[in-house]
Amino acid sequence: MTEPLDHDITRRGLLMGAAGLAGLAGAGGAFPAWARSGTPGLAPSAGVLSGEAIALTVGESHFSTGGRSAHAVTVNGTLPAPLIRLKEGQNVRIAVTNRLKEDTSIHWHGLIVPFQMDGVPGVSxxxxxxxxxxxxxxxxxxxxxxxxxxxxxxxxxxxxxxxxVIDPAAPDPVQATREHVIVLSDWSPIHPHMLLRRLKQNGGYFNMQRQTLAGLLAGRDQGIRERLQWGAMRMDPTDISDVTGSTYSFLVNGHGTAENWTGLFTPGERVRLRIINASAMTNFNVRLPGLPMTVVQCDGQDVQPVETDEFQIGIAETYDVVVQPPEAQAYALIAEAIDRSGQVRATLAPRIGMAAQEPPLRARPLLGMKDMGMDMTGMDHGDMAGHAMKMRDPSVAPQVAMGPGVATLSPMPADRTAARPTGLEHESHRVLTYADLKALTPNKDQRQPSRTLDIHLTANMERYMWSFDGVKLSDGTAPIAFRHMERVRVNLINDTMMPHPIHLHGHFFELVTGAGAHNPRKHTVNVLPGGKVSFDLTADALGDWAFHCHMLLHMHSGMMRVVTVRHEGEGA
Structure with a gap:
């Protein structure tokens, strides 16, 4: 699709007359050494920033990929930014200088730091x-x-x-000969404020995969009856991602498919891939066709090794996997957008110049009743209209502030931590679920929670309004308050048709998956549509902390709150 030119806001227009800016990020040497194609892997000499004192400068550059060029905000002149490598137990001072014409900040995602160092303007x-x-x-x-x-x-x-990357003080339980950092991201030449404006005007603006008459006749899409039922609810089963491959280029370490980012290996060695989803709006399905992956870490926390063929990585999550390529051939690393509107292929190879074959995009998924929080097992499909009314019934979730920002409430949200994620339900190979993850070592705090807190993820997708419990951060609502060291069971209930990667700053929590003392520890959890996720939290970090959906446009549209942790007897 060719984007219309919005010359007042488009970043493509900002390229003109930009000779005074820092340079063209994405053009060869503008990549940091760790992100360049043909890298042999992480090494102390690969331009890595480390030690007790580190200097970062935030400035303006331009970025080019796939024939698109646009304005960029870069760190030390590169995109992605430099790799910072630290050691557990050290102290670090990171001086950040702002060369932009607007305020900036850095949040250290997943790091346990004093709240004054967390880097969220207006909160910390x-x-x-x-x-x-x-x-x-x-x-x-x-x-x-x-x-x-x-x-x-x-x-x-x-x-x-x-x-x-933070190296452990003790011997690393993950044994690997070589390691590569894999940063996944999405990139549009259209400024994100314009993306948001278009979604406010039409929530399905970027959805180019709607059902068609041809799809109906070919049997690929829903039948007439199902379409009429979804239409009665004013919802679209193809509305899986807000911003899609119609405007996004998908990147590995700043490289598109044609640029073929390549990480080197020697056949037979154990290669550790540190995979980070740094996208603004895209959840990815990750696989290496023909090469099994052993998951060894999630969100920086060691897990019991589990082998899989594919996993879905929510925005802001990290997964470390170990692969062992047996042959001197090129292997494709595929990161596919969950709505299948695009993908990016990188290559693992024994030498520079090889390019793995890119598989075709798979058929785009369709949402079903479970994604609406409606378990249809044993139910007459003719009764859907009645259930649609129930979804709008405030008695389903009396703590939710009903209003124009809440279109639906799920009447039967299900725990889907053991379910395959959106779009991967019917793959013939192994697909990772949260229930497959088990902490390598027992969790330190195994107390039973003293109370339970329900938090609803709410929206009016047609108007592009997002919130927690029907309330936006801008509504001036009170913080979510915890007492220092209390143990709380938090239930996240997704009343929308989209997965939401929910991130809590300053803390790790344990997902309730049935693994007991080995429930996996995480800082971000992707809550599937119409589903619910429970986690146990020990509120051990005093201060004020951001709590939000990590889909950037959802956060900026209201799906964010402040969590405050205080000693007993102190005010929130």
Missing amino acids: FPGIRPGETFTYDFPVRQSGTYWYHSHSGMQEAIGHYGPI
């Missing part, structure tokens, strides 16, 4: 003004794969993100 600090330098100073209390990004405006969507 005032932000970094143009021309100023702010020094983040904190102890490194963990190990694993993490990342960093701006929490100002929508800078994250236009290049302000980079990886973090």
